[in-house]
Amino acid sequence: MTVLTKLISELPAIFPMPVVIVIHRLKNVQSELGTLLSVRQKITEPDDKELLLPGHIYLAPQNYHLLIEADGTISLDYSELVNFSRPAIDMSFESAASAFGSAAVGILLSGANKDGAAGLCHIAASGGAAIVQDPRTAGFSTMPQAALDLCSGIQTMTVNDMIRYLRNISTKINTEK
Amino acid sequence: MVEEISHGDFTELVKIIQQRYGYDFTDYAEASLKRRFSRFTGFVGINSIFELKHRLLNEEHFFREMVQYITVNVTEMFRDPSFYKVLREQVLPRLASYPIIKVWHAGCATGEEVYSMAILLEEAGLLDRCRIYATDMNETNLQKAESGIIALKDMKEYTANYMQSGGINDFSNYYTARYDNAIIHPALRRNIIFFQHNLVTDQVFNEFQLICCRNVFIYFNRALQTRVVKLFYDSLTSLGYLALGIKESLLYNEERAKFETVNQANKIFRRKM
Numbered sequence: 469m470t471v472l473t474k475l476i477s478e479l480p481a482i483f484p485m486p487v488v489i490v491i492h493r494l495k496n497v498q499s500e501l502g503t504l505l506s507v508r509q510k511i512t513e514p515d516d517k518e519l520l521l522p523g524h525i526y527l528a529p530q531n532y533h534l535l536i537e538a539d540g541t542i543s544l545d546y547s548e549l550v551n552f553s554r555p556a557i558d559m560s561f562e563s564a565a566s567a568f569g570s571a572a573v574g575i576l577l578s579g580a581n582k583d584g585a586a587g588l589c590h591i592a593a594s595g596g597a598a599i600v601q602d603p604r605t606a607g608f609s610t611m612p613q614a615a616l617d618l619c620s621g622i623q624t625m626t627v628n629d630m631i632r633y634l635r636n637i638s639t640k641i642n643t644e645k
Numbered sequence: 646m647v648e649e650i651s652h653g654d655f656t657e658l659v660k661i662i663q664q665r666y667g668y669d670f671t672d673y674a675e676a677s678l679k680r681r682f683s684r685f686t687g688f689v690g691i692n693s694i695f696e697l698k699h700r701l702l703n704e705e706h707f708f709r710e711m712v713q714y715i716t717v718n719v720t721e722m723f724r725d726p727s728f729y730k731v732l733r734e735q736v737l738p739r740l741a742s743y744p745i746i747k748v749w750h751a752g753c754a755t756g757e758e759v760y761s762m763a764i765l766l767e768e769a770g771l772l773d774r775c776r777i778y779a780t781d782m783n784e785t786n787l788q789k790a791e792s793g794i795i796a797l798k799d800m801k802e803y804t805a806n807y808m809q810s811g812g813i814n815d816f817s818n819y820y821t822a823r824y825d826n827a828i829i830h831p832a833l834r835r836n837i838i839f840f841q842h843n844l845v846t847d848q849v850f851n852e853f854q855l856i857c858c859r860n861v862f863i864y865f866n867r868a869l870q871t872r873v874v875k876l877f878y879d880s881l882t883s884l885g886y887l888a889l890g891i892k893e894s895l896l897y898n899e900e901r902a903k904f905e906t907v908n909q910a911n912k913i914f915r916r917k918m
Contacts, residue, residue, distance in 0.1 A: 496724070496725070496726060496802075496805070496806055496809070513892075514892075515892050515893065515894040515896065516862060516863045516890075516892050516893050516894060517866075517867055517870070517894065517897050518894070518897075529892055532863075532892060535674070535676035535677050535680070536676060537674060537675060537676050537866075538652070538675065538676075541867075543674040543676050543677050543863060543864075544863045544892050545677045545680075545717070545863060545864070546717060546719055546860045546863065546890075547677075547680075547681070547717040547719055548719055559680065562680070563676040563680070566649075566676070566679070567676070
């Protein structure tokens with residue numbers, strides 16, 4: 469959470485890409501997670517078929533998988549748990565790889581199971597940027613380590629590296645515009 | 646599954662299914678259905694899209710197995726307790742004014758939410774005046790729903806959901822536990838009719854005061870969502886209620902103007918006059 473909050477608050481003021489956050493969370497309880505993460509800008513739990521917009525940050529709702537369609541809209545999904553989780557990171561990563569190809573950026577932070585590893589490898593294979601938090605600095609190293617063990621082409625970064633990386637992307641996209 | 650399913654493969658698979666078997670998945674949300682296809686090929690151990698197409702074309706039982714596998718049949722009792730609380734407090738008192746209350750539960754999967762509804766209606770003293778039409782496109786689901794058998798291990802969670810929804814009775818009064826299963830009391834099933842209906846290809850069949858269609862729209866694209874809302878509009882009486890899943894919105898729907906919002910957070914709408 470601390471790492472995530474730090475990433476969000478250090479993002480460039482208007483980040484030129486949509487950001488989607490997927491966290492393993494409980495279902496059927498009243499959750500304030502969205503509010504807690506809204507440290508700098510409002511973070512919303514999207515409705516089904518909502519269009520992803522640059523500069524917005526989205527949080528995968530409780531008890532749904534979040535998938536991204538080729539037209540940049542969100543499809544929620546209430547199918548079986550994947551890696552004991554719904555939302556599952558793998559589902560979001562895989563669909564982002566297929567929707568955005570080389571324009572996708574996947575970042576896998578600390579976590580206690582292997583969810584996200586397979587999806588991150590899909591992003592790498594589609595030419596996107598696949599990044600894990602350096603397992604040595606992660607609260608739970610299982611998740612980033614699982615991705616590193618599964619495929620090559622994944623970059624290892626500290627949180628400060630990630631912030632620099634995201635700022636560079638932002639500058640790059642803004643100059644291209 | 647070694648091969649990734651491309652957009653072209655996806656379109657072809659959908660076409661094969663439509664032409665050969667009449668099930669129309671054309672306007673389903675692609676990301677989700679693609680994932681279901683790959684999951685199925687992994688399950689049956691198929692390694693190429695070619696083989697998948699070949700078997701779909703030639704083996705009907707293979708297709709039946711696939712439909713069962715790719716349609717999402719996940720559900721729970723009193724899912725989203727806040728929704729049931731609003732139903733209990735705001736919707737049922739209005740329905741009480743009708744001599745006969747007709748409810749359509751569209752896309753009921755294995756029936757857990759249908760029985761949740763029956764419990765609400767029973768507690769409101771309305772079940773005797775109700776007819777609940779519970780439909781799904783999947784025959785196996787309907788058989789399971791009709792049996793009223795639910796895994797006992799889930800009942801703890803369902804009981805918590807029920808209480809959060811404002812239920813004040815002893816939840817275990819509604820079922821009998823035996824070995825690993827719970828069976829819903831037959832009395833609750835007295836006014837429920839289960840039958841097959843496909844929202845994509847089938848038509849209006851009755852007129853309702855309440856239509857519940859929760860977590861079905863998420864598998865459809867915007868165009869299909871609009872078509873199905875039209876079907877619901879035509880199936881509702883004036884001022885009849887439409888309840889969707891709490892993350893399903895009418896915002897992107899061309900039929901939006903024909904409905905008024907009853908409860909935005911829980912996605913309960915009402916047909917205008």
